[in-house]
Amino acid sequence: MEGVRALVFDVFGTVVDWREGIAREAAPFLARHGRADLDPRAFADAWRARYQPAMEECRSGRRPFTRLDVLHRENLEAVLRAHGLDPAGIAEAELDALNRAWHRLDPWPDVVPGLTRLKARYVIAPLSNGNVALLLNMAKRAGLPWDAILGAEVAQAYKPQPEAYLRTADILGLAPGQVALVAAHNGDLKAARACGLRTAFVPRPREHGPGQTSDLAPAEAWDVIARDFEDLAARLGC
Incomplete structure (x- = not known):
């Protein structure tokens, strides 16, 4: 990681436990x-399952870039209808409050102490598909000590589009090789590496619940492989 000046972090799954929070x-x-008969974790999974298809509409150019809060709300209404609930019959304030559950997700236990250590040596910021307001509210509630809050609308691109990685580095005033992505998802790291960023893998084997089968181990020889954020800090001399 010689020459790396900034660490940028995937958020949903890597920094916060979205499944339990939702x-x-x-x-x-x-x-x-x-x-009440519905499993709330299955509901969270169903809502999350619409995340990538919704962003793909923007990535493909079939739809202009649209911030994640809007996509989440559209997906929420679709999931409610799929479960026999009519969003038109639910108060707007209640729908908005549930949609903003994504702003109130809890970090994994190692995150805040690990970020605090890493911040002493590196610039730290999210590189997330979340929008700025979502990430700001999340950070304020959870005590995430970011140096900057960069949302997807800053780059006007959703990962794994190259622009998401390259524009983030440019906004920080750094070359791609001076930035490392920390993520629990091999696909995210692969896209970042293709753009010249350095890479650090931290597994989150409970992101999708006890039956998770994806991203349990590094798929490639990433620059750093750590157990959690505190182990990452130790490996980087923080």
Whole structure:
């Protein structure tokens, strides 16, 4: 990692536990609307399953770049309809509150202490498909000590588009090789490496629950492979 001056982080799954956070807020919502029989974690999975297809509409050019809060809201309404609930019959304030559950996700236990150590040596910032307001609210609530908050609308691109990685490095005033992506997803790291960024893999084997089968181990020889953020900090001399 010689020459690296900034660490940028995938957020959903790598920094925060989206599945448990969404399930926590979905459970009372579903109960209030007569669907206490639904598994809130399965509901979270169904909502998340629409994430990549929605962004692909923007990546492909079939739709102009649209911030993630808007995509999440459209996906929420689609998931509700798929589960027999009519969004038109639910108060706007309640739908908005549930949609903003993505702003209130909890970090994994090692994240804040690990970021605090890494911040002493590196510039640290998110490189996420989340929008600025989402990432800002998340950071304020969870105590994430970012040096900068860069959302996808800053780059006007969604990972794994090259622009997402290259424009982030440019915004930080750095060459791609001076920036390392930290992520729990091999595909994200592969796209970053193709753009000249350095790479650090940190597994999150519970991101998708106990039955997770993806991203349990590094798929390539990434520049750094660590157990968690505190191990990453130790490996980088922080």
